[in-house]
Amino acid sequence: MNEKLYDAFDVCVKALETGADIEAVLKLYPEMTDELRPVLEALIQAQSLSTKTVSEDTVRRGRARVLQHATLMRESSRRQRKLGFVFRRLAASLALTFVLLLGGTGIVSASAGALPGDNLYPVKRTWETVRLWFVFSPEGREELESEYEQERLDEIDELLGQGREEVIAFYGIVTTQDGEYWLVSGVPVQITAKTQLPAETVSIGAPVTVVGRTNAQGFIEAQMLGVLAPGVSLPPLEPNESTSDKNESNEADDHGENAVLVTPQAADRDSGVTTPQPQVENNNNLQDEQSRTFEFRGVVSSQKDGIWVINGQQVDMSQADIIGNIQNGTFVKLNGYYGLDGRFIVTKIEQRDDNNKNSGSSDNSNNDNRGDEGGQEDNKGDD
Amino acid sequence: MNAQNTIPSKWGLANIMTGYDENSELEGLKNLDSKVIGTVYDRYFPEVYRFIYYRLGDEQVAEDISSDVFVRLLEAVKKQRGPRTNVKGWLLSTASHAVADYLRQVYRRPVEELQESTSDDSVPSLVDEIDHREKVYSIRDAYAQLTPDQQNVLALRFGDGYSLEETARVMQKNVNAIKALQFRALAALQRNIGEVANE
Numbered sequence: 001m002n003e004k005l006y007d008a009f010d011v012c013v014k015a016l017e018t019g020a021d022i023e024a025v026l027k028l029y030p031e032m033t034d035e036l037r038p039v040l041e042a043l044i045q046a047q048s049l050s051t052k053t054v055s056e057d058t059v060r061r062g063r064a065r066v067l068q069h070a071t072l073m074r075e076s077s078r079r080q081r082k083l084g085f086v087f088r089r090l091a092a093s094l095a096l097t098f099v100l101l102l103g104g105t106g107i108v109s110a111s112a113g114a115l116p117g118d119n120l121y122p123v124k125r126t127w128e129t130v131r132l133w134f135v136f137s138p139e140g141r142e143e144l145e146s147e148y149e150q151e152r153l154d155e156i157d158e159l160l161g162q163g164r165e166e167v168i169a170f171y172g173i174v175t176t177q178d179g180e181y182w183l184v185s186g187v188p189v190q191i192t193a194k195t196q197l198p199a200e201t202v203s204i205g206a207p208v209t210v211v212g213r214t215n216a217q218g219f220i221e222a223q224m225l226g227v228l229a230p231g232v233s234l235p236p237l238e239p240n241e242s243t244s245d246k247n248e249s250n251e252a253d254d255h256g257e258n259a260v261l262v263t264p265q266a267a268d269r270d271s272g273v274t275t276p277q278p279q280v281e282n283n284n285n286l287q288d289e290q291s292r293t294f295e296f297r298g299v300v301s302s303q304k305d306g307i308w309v310i311n312g313q314q315v316d317m318s319q320a321d322i323i324g325n326i327q328n329g330t331f332v333k334l335n336g337y338y339g340l341d342g343r344f345i346v347t348k349i350e351q352r353d354d355n356n357k358n359s360g361s362s363d364n365s366n367n368d369n370r371g372d373e374g375g376q377e378d379n380k381g382d383d
Numbered sequence: 384m385n386a387q388n389t390i391p392s393k394w395g396l397a398n399i400m401t402g403y404d405e406n407s408e409l410e411g412l413k414n415l416d417s418k419v420i421g422t423v424y425d426r427y428f429p430e431v432y433r434f435i436y437y438r439l440g441d442e443q444v445a446e447d448i449s450s451d452v453f454v455r456l457l458e459a460v461k462k463q464r465g466p467r468t469n470v471k472g473w474l475l476s477t478a479s480h481a482v483a484d485y486l487r488q489v490y491r492r493p494v495e496e497l498q499e500s501t502s503d504d505s506v507p508s509l510v511d512e513i514d515h516r517e518k519v520y521s522i523r524d525a526y527a528q529l530t531p532d533q534q535n536v537l538a539l540r541f542g543d544g545y546s547l548e549e550t551a552r553v554m555q556k557n558v559n560a561i562k563a564l565q566f567r568a569l570a571a572l573q574r575n576i577g578e579v580a581n582e
Contacts, residue, residue, distance in 0.1 A: 006562040010547070039566060042573035043541075045522045050542045051436045054429045058442070062432075062450035063424050069454045070415045073461065077415075 008032050012040055092133075115155050117166040156187050156214060163216040171228060173338055174206050175294065181219070184210055188219035196224040204313055205344055293337045294344070297352065300330050308346075310334065316345045324351030405470060412460045424453055427471055430543050431478050437542025438482045438534060440523050448481045455481070472553050479535055525575030533568035540565060 012025045022040050026033045111120035111127065128148050135141045152170040159166055172185025182189045189210055191197070202208060202225065212222040302309035303326075306318045310332065316339070326332055326349065336346040411419025431452055436445035455477055459465035466473035526534065532554075539550045551561045 002563065003559070006559070006566050009566055010562060038573040039569045042569040042576070045576060046526070046537050046569060046572060047541045048519060049437055049440060049522060049526060049537075050544075051433060051442075054432050058432065058446045059425075059428055062428055062446060062453070063421065065450045066424055066453040066457070067417060067420060070417060070420050070457055073457060074415045077461075 005032060005035055009036060009039060012036060013043065016040070016043070115158055115162075115164070115166070116168050117159075117164065153185055153187060156220065159214040160188075160218050160220075163218070165213055165215055167211075167213050168220065169209065169211045171207065171209050174202060174204050174208055175338065177202075177204055184208060189222050189225070190219050191222055191225065195222040196226075198225070198227050200227065202227060205338060293335055293347070295333065295335050297331070297333045300326060300328055300332055303328060313344065316343050317349070318345075320346040321348045323349065326351050405468060408470070409460060409466065412457060412465070413463075415457065415461070420453075420457065423456075423470060427474050428453070430471065431474050433542045434475055434538050435478050435482055437538040438479075439485070440519075444485065448478065448485060452478045452481055475539070475553055479531070483531065521576055522572075525572050525578070528575045529568055529571055532564060533571060536561060536564045537568050537572070 008029045011028065015025045015028065016022070022037070022044070025040065026036060029036060111124040114120040114124045128151075132141060132144060135144055149171050152168070153172065156168055156170060159168065170185075170187065172187060174182060174184055175186070176183035180191045182191060187210075189212065195212075207228040209224075209226050209228055210220065210222055211224040212220040214220055296310070298310040298313075300308055300310050303317075306316065308315050308317050315334070315336065320334075320336075324330075331352050332349050333352050334346050334349040336344050336348070339345050408419055408423060412423065428449060432445055432449040435448050435452075436442065439445055439448075452474055456465060456470070456474060459473075526537070529537070535554065536550060539545045539553060540547075545553065547558050547561050547565075550565075551558045554561065556564070
């Protein structure tokens with residue numbers, strides 16, 4: 001019954017939509033008039049509640065509000081993404097710190113003196129990486145990286161002092177090249193036939209990375225040596241206390257008060273050296289990077305705009321105290337230090353006559369042919 | 384007012400054949416693409432507005448709630464809690480809940496706003512205007528006493544002009560159920576009008 005009534009109502013509604021009036025529609029279902037009439041009258045009332053038009057202003061205002069909200073959401077989303085990156089990094093840093101502080105403080109402290117090959121050495125290196133995470137400024141990061149490179153050199157000194165054989169890797173500046181024996185930031189390195197060298201010639205002053213093995217003889221057998229790209233953090237050039245103390249104790253007997261910073265191996269090789277040898281002076285009156293000074297002898301081959309070429313190497317003459325009439329071909333003795341960029345900065349240069357070539361210093365007393373060879377090339381270890 | 388959490392499934396999930404790629408539109412909405420937002424708004428705003436106006440009888444409130452419904456759509460899509468297939472069903476469902484939220488918030492009978500909302504009606508004289516207002520007042524008062532489903536079916540059928548089939552899809556009921564619901568809603572409306580008149 002109800003379904004028939006609903007269907008009848010549906011027909012009536014459609015008839016009303018065509019414009020018919022209620023009385024005419026009700027005649028379609030006379031047996032249902034009593035039920036249909038009140039509902040059809042209610043339908044007319046219900047239709048009166050609707051609105052037929054939506055004004056353009058209403059649409060426009062609503063659209064503006066929705067689009068404005070979308071713009072705010074976009075900006076908010078961008079800010080959240082930006083902040084999210086910072087907070088994620090901060091949260092990760094804090095979490096690491098929390099873990100290390102709670103569970104690893106003792107271990108980290110104990111690992112401070114660990115050397116390559118020790119069980120705690122990986123902890124030490126990991127902690128260094130964690131510390132780098134906390135440094136956000138490029139300057140601070142570079143300083144810390146440089147400090148770590150110095151730490152690598154100290155570790156190597158310690159290993160060599162103990163005569164241990166361990167695999168090591170470090171960055172440094174080539175300061176001496178004497179045949180197969182080089183000094184890289186003060187560390188004695190032996191270049192052998194097995195050493196992987198770069199295709200290009202490695203010059204004195206070049207920043208390099210060395211991978212090798214310490215040995216009981218007190219030097220590093222290089223397995224690989226590569227030239228670093230500009231901008232790599234290198235260890236600071238100033239000698240640290242342990243290095244100075246150690247060298248003073250090792251070398252004072254041989255070289256007296258003005259100790260020469262060379263390794264035992266380098267000292268043993270003195271008699272066989274045929275090219276100018278740098279000497280490292282331990283002069284406490286000099287400051288910072290200037291405190292590790294070198295002395296060279298060689299022949300000037302070029303003098304241009306404050307940059308001279310001596311023994312094939314460019315040196316910075318902007319701070320040099322020039323003694324004597326120095327021309328191209330003049331044999332000279334020069335003192336100076338390596339700047340942070342690896343360039344050798346001359347502080348003093350003086351003319352040496354040929355007769356004095358062989359008596360410039362005690363450790364070079366056997367270099368009979370130095371004057372003849374010095375102007376041609378230095379021994380850069382390109383053996 | 385948090386309709387996203389209260390929307391029942393029976394409204395927003397009706398699958399209405401639309402003839403355009405709703406998936407790409409939803410992706411555009413998620414990316415807050417202004418062009419897509421404008422397109423969706425232009426397509427559905429009149430229907431949402433008419434539905435809300437029918438329920439409340441207040442142009443200003445209908446305008447505010449209608450735009451709010453679209454704002455809720457953007458936020459829901461962004462949070463991946465919006466419609467998956469049927470934007471219109473979701474919008475009308477949200478509109479229904481927004482109206483309910485509004486009525487709870489103002490805590491007064493919606494017919495009170497009717498007096499202000501019908502001021503633009505073109506009536507020939509002041510007496511006619513008063514008569515007209517009183518008549519609409521009694522109808523709206525009677526309408527407000529219907530159940531939410533009954534109000535919705537009348538709003539969709541006579542506010543938006545939806546067919547029985549379309550109303551059935553939006554409300555996720557079958558056509559016969561809509562026929563019965565509509566009939567009972569109108570019968571109740573008529574009774575309520577009589578009761579209001581006798582008060």
